[in-house]
Amino acid sequence: MCKAKAIKNLKPRRSVLYMPGSNARALEKGRSLPCDALILDLEDAVAPEQKQTARQLVCQAVQEGGYGYREVVIRINGFDTEWGLDDLEAATKAKPHAILMPKVSSANDLWKVAELMEKQGVSGEIDLWIMMETPKAILAAKEIAETIPHLPCNVGAIVIGTNDLAKETGAKLVEGRQAFLPWLMSCVATARVAKIDVIDGVYNDFSNSEGFLKETEQGALLGMNGKTLIHPKQIAVSNDVFSPNQEEVEWAKKVIAAFNAEENKGKGALQVEGKMVERLHAEQGEKVVAMAECLLERG
Numbered sequence: 345m346c347k348a349k350a351i352k353n354l355k356p357r358r359s360v361l362y363m364p365g366s367n368a369r370a371l372e373k374g375r376s377l378p379c380d381a382l383i384l385d386l387e388d389a390v391a392p393e394q395k396q397t398a399r400q401l402v403c404q405a406v407q408e409g410g411y412g413y414r415e416v417v418i419r420i421n422g423f424d425t426e427w428g429l430d431d432l433e434a435a436t437k438a439k440p441h442a443i444l445m446p447k448v449s450s451a452n453d454l455w456k457v458a459e460l461m462e463k464q465g466v467s468g469e470i471d472l473w474i475m476m477e478t479p480k481a482i483l484a485a486k487e488i489a490e491t492i493p494h495l496p497c498n499v500g501a502i503v504i505g506t507n508d509l510a511k512e513t514g515a516k517l518v519e520g521r522q523a524f525l526p527w528l529m530s531c532v533a534t535a536r537v538a539k540i541d542v543i544d545g546v547y548n549d550f551s552n553s554e555g556f557l558k559e560t561e562q563g564a565l566l567g568m569n570g571k572t573l574i575h576p577k578q579i580a581v582s583n584d585v586f587s588p589n590q591e592e593v594e595w596a597k598k599v600i601a602a603f604n605a606e607e608n609k610g611k612g613a614l615q616v617e618g619k620m621v622e623r624l625h626a627e628q629g630e631k632v633v634a635m636a637e638c639l640l641e642r643g
Contacts, residue, residue, distance in 0.1 A: 354634050355415060356380045357501060357570040358586035359579045360543050362419075364389035365398035371405040374414070379579045380570065381415035383503075386431050387422070387446050395427045403438035413642055417473055419444040423456065432457070436464045442471035442500050447508075449480035451491040458495040467497035476531050477505025479512055485530045489537035502535045503572060504528065506545030517548070519555060521562070532567045541569040550575035560585045587639060588632045596629030 359379040363370045365386045374382045384405065390398040406416055418440045420431035424447075435443050445457050454474065461467045472495070476482065492499045506517060506524060515523035528544070535542035544563035547556045556578055563571050564585050571582045588596070602608060602616045603626040613622045 354638055355500070355541075356586075356635060356638055357415070357541050357543055359573055359582040360417075360503070360570055361573045361576065361579065362389060362546070365402040365418075366390045366394040368401050368405075371401060373576075375410045375412070377414075377576050377579060378583065379414060379573070379576075380583070381417060381441075382411065383417045383419050383444055383572070384440070385419045386427070387419050395421070399427070399431060399434050403434050406438040406440045415441045417442040417444050419446060419475075422447045429460075432460060433464065436461060436466045436470060439466070440470065442473045444473040444475060444503060446475045446505070447478055447481075448474040448476060448488070449478045450484050451487045454488065454491055454495060454499075458497045462496040471498045471500035473501045473503055474499065475503045475505045475508075476534070477508035477512075479509070482509075482527050482530050485534045486537075489534040492538035492540065499538065499540055501541040501543055501569070502531055502538075503543045504531050504545040507548070509545075519558070521559070525566075528563075528566055536567075542567070544568040544571040546572045546574050547578070548574070550578055553577075553581070557581055557585070588636050592632055593636045596632040599626050599629045600633065602626075 357380050360381040360383060361374070361377065361379045362383045362385050363374050365371070365384050366389070371384065374384075384402045386395065386398050386402060402418055406418065418435040418438065420435055420443060421427040423429060432443065443461070445453070448454060458467065458472060461470065461472065474488075476485070476488070481488065506521075509515065509524065509527060510517045517524070521528070532542050544560075547559050549555060560571050560582055568586075570586050573579060573582060599616055599621050602614060602621070603611070603623060608614055611623075613620060615621070
């Protein structure tokens with residue numbers, strides 16, 4: 345966690361890279377990649393016959409550590425599979441930063457995993473991340489958002505599963521993601537109501553750098569905190585798009601300074617360099633400055 349005091353529990357999640365749990369070399373490589381977070385995957389990236397081996401490799405890698413500032417997240421299999429409960433038990437013993445629950449479709453799903461984490465005594469140590477990747481999840485967005493603050497564990501982020509949404513709905517994942525925009529914004533709204541982060545879905549054609557840049561910029565425009573990635577070559581672009589630039593940081597500092605000035609203490613709106621700004625812009629600016637300071641600390 346960064347030292348910036350303005351924003352509580354600030355954790356950059358600009359680039360969140362999936363790593364197949366069955367690939368020991370990939371798990372090792374993750375220790376040196378410049379991404380903000382790693383999802384060590386026991387679910388979609390692992391064939392059924394490799395599930396148990398992947399669980400052992402991932403838990404061993406987490407226990408060995410060496411991932412530095414990177415958040416380490418284990419994505420377990422769903423509880424409707426033969427591996428889900430064993431995955432959760434093993435993951436809680438390994439002590440990653442978070443456990444990612446796939447296929448969350450209702451508040452009941454959240455309560456089940458949160459209560460199991462509480463029984464295992466890790467609800468105060470390990471965050472829960474949740475995937476919204478089913479039509480049921482989209483329809484239950486309000487219920488999910490209102491439930492998150494009441495769970496016995498901390499929920500760190502929503503991860504959007506666009507590939508599964510495409511599979512379940514038949515909608516086409518094409519450039520611009522027109523069919524997905526209502527669902528993407530539903531996930532953003534869910535995260536904002538719950539006061540947690542929201543991470544955009546993956547871009548499958550990792551050889552198409554122009555397409556990836558456009559979709560990453562779209563995610564930032566929609567209000568995402570970062571993007572899930574499937575290849576290390578996507579990290580630099582994602583980090584750049586979701587980082588505040590120097591111009592944004594300088595403007596944020598000017599707005600904050602203006603509202604902190606003694607003569608403006610009680611004002612809700614004022615002019616800064618000919619532009620009308622409100623106190624909410626100062627609050628947004630504090631987040632921008634805190635993120636910039638956090639990234640600067642990493643060097």
